Ligand code: UD1
């Protein structure tokens with residue numbers, strides 16, 4: 001990006017928990033460069049409680065809050081509300097560049113609003129792909145759409161850069177930065193962290209579970225939970241914690257299959273500081289999350305990815321992730337193997353982290369300042 005003599009006005013727009021976790025470290029990095037940037041933070045409030053806890057941990061106070069969340073919101077609600085409410089903010093602020101993150105409806109609607117107003121977009125975590133519009137749904141569409149209108153691409157890995165190059169994006173504006181989610185771990189993971197749930201699990205292998213993907217709601221989610229319960233019933237040395245997403249549809253599925261089993265506790269969503277410290281102390285993670293695949297790899301923890309596709313295939317190649325789909329028997333087999341076969345477990349836990357070196361925010365800020373950077377290489 002070309003440098004200018006006056007300060008650049010950079011607006012960051014985000015609205016869900018994972019975007020906040022990966023954008024707040026960048027907000028703080030940009031804000032620390034007082035002479036270079038005027039920083040404006042706009043949250044859409046696509047999530048509410050789950051978003052607010054992250055803002056508190058990183059000490060970020062938004063300048064604007066579009067407060068769009070409503071219970072059982074549809075994709076229509078989210079997209080339309082953001083598009084119309086963000087227009088007013090963008091017209092008032094006239095930023096030089098708007099940064100959006102990843103693949104949520106917030107990111108898509110914000111990028112579209114910028115496109116309509118001819119405001120340059122910088123896409124943080126650009127270039128992730130499954131090339132399957134149904135999986136993850138609707139995120140694969142969102143991230144491809146954001147990349148169509150973006151001016152600057154902050155690709156977390158070489159693979160994501162290659163995807164963008166293959167799509168004929170402007171190569172000179174694609175940078176490999178590492179993932180800002182790995183930067184976040186530096187703020188949150190503590191040596192001396194303690195928690196009553198960890199005490200409860202200290203005599204066992206701690207299994208950490210999360211699940212929330214829209215395409216897994218219904219039968220796939222029931223299958224996932226049934227598999228987990230069966231394996232744990234057969235392995236008495238395991239205890240599981242499942243900090244559950246606030247989506248009522250997820251809650252209903254989880255409680256219907258998992259209630260009444262004392263070694264698996266469904267708990268409220270954890271604050272990000274707690275969650276990262278739980279991750280760091282887990283034996284194994286089962287998830288359909290995107291960001292947790294990167295964080296767990298960053299912490300050397302094996303992950304069974306309960307999805308049919310992943311846009312984070314670097315971890316499959318490195319050996320930290322295993323894609324197990326959503327069918328009960330496949331998850332049962334893979335989970336059982338990791339508990340019973342120490343060699344398989346060790347191979348996964350000793351694999352190297354391909355997602356970043358904790359310097360992604362600095363690289364992105366340098367690029368925005370017009371400085372040369374050394375790209376992240378695994
Ligand atoms: C969204 C993103 C998904 C991301 C996920 C992270 C889209 C289309 N999906 O999905 O990519 O992986 O966030 O978690 O953008 N809720 C609350 N309070 C909260 C958050 C959620 O009550 O703080 C409940 C609401 O009932 C809401 C429901 O959860 O209707 C679903 O939230 P929504 O943002 O629509 O979708 P997610 O499944 O969270």
Ligand code: UDP
Nearest residue numbers: 018021243269270271272275289290291292
């Ligand atoms: N996370 C959290 N508390 C929890 C569960 C997850 O703070 O109880 C964090 C986790 O560390 C990761 C992010 O939330 O950074 C992942 O969010 P989610 O799985 O909802 O979304 P995705 O990454 O799939 O878009």
